[in-house]
Amino acid sequence: MILLSHSEDATLALGSLLAKHLSFGQVVTLHGDLGAGKTVFSRGVARGLGVTEPVTSPTFTVVQEYRLADHKMFFHLDMYRIDNEQAALAFGIEDFLFANDAITLVEWPERIPKLLPVPPVLPLRLEHADHDLRQITIPDELASKLHDTPLPDGITLLPLTQTSSQPE
Numbered sequence: 584m585i586l587l588s589h590s591e592d593a594t595l596a597l598g599s600l601l602a603k604h605l606s607f608g609q610v611v612t613l614h615g616d617l618g619a620g621k622t623v624f625s626r627g628v629a630r631g632l633g634v635t636e637p638v639t640s641p642t643f644t645v646v647q648e649y650r651l652a653d654h655k656m657f658f659h660l661d662m663y664r665i666d667n668e669q670a671a672l673a674f675g676i677e678d679f680l681f682a683n684d685a686i687t688l689v690e691w692p693e694r695i696p697k698l699l700p701v702p703p704v705l706p707l708r709l710e711h712a713d714h715d716l717r718q719i720t721i722p723d724e725l726a727s728k729l730h731d732t733p734l735p736d737g738i739t740l741l742p743l744t745q746t747s748s749q750p751e
């Protein structure tokens with residue numbers, strides 16, 4: 584499913600909504616350029632999971648850990664400054680990628696392709712479309728759980744005309 588987010592608040596709300604459909608033990612990878620909205624989306628997921636403390640970007644800390652109810656955890660990782668798999672292993676990334684009682688979001692998963700569990704990784708993609716417009720691609724496995732749930736304000740389906748391929 585391909586969505587358009589028209590504002591930061593809409594991306595937050597989408598993260599919050601999708602959080603309700605994630606399962607513990609699941610790793611979600613967030614693909615997309617600098618400023619595409621990965622951290623904004625993660626903040627929304629955190630809110631949806633009940634995190635009330637401020638959710639800051641883990642770019643410099645690499646990982647932020649948030650305690651949820653019932654001894655569950657939310658891990659927010661940012662691999663941007665991690666050069667390779669060795670560096671990731673050195674800080675103990677496996678503890679975050681293979682945690683049954685946690686939901687783990689990974690920004691810049693392209694840095695550590697060989698370490699990601701295959702499956703269950705849910706890959707999401709965020710892309711710049713215009714100034715405040717972002718295209719967000721959600722895997723079918725997650726999209727199918729939305730059923731008839733109304734999309735948050737400021738989130739629309741990408742018009743089909745833009746996804747169908749045009750004849751040469």
Ligand SMILES: Nc1ncnc2c1ncn2[C@@H]1O[C@H](COP(=O)(O)OP(=O)(O)OP(=O)(O)O)[C@@H](O)[C@H]1O
Pocket residue numbers: 588589590591592593594615616617618619620621622623624640642690714715716717
């Ligand atoms: N529709 C939108 N959704 C999300 N963010 C938006 C949107 N429109 C504008 N923005 C702005 O884009 C920026 C997104 O920043 P964010 O830190 O979430 O990006 P990122 O993908 O995490 O980047 P990085 O790779 O540097 O970690 C914010 O400044 C936010 O206000």
Ligand SMILES: [Mg+2]
Pocket residue numbers: 621622623640661690
């Ligand atoms: Mg970020």
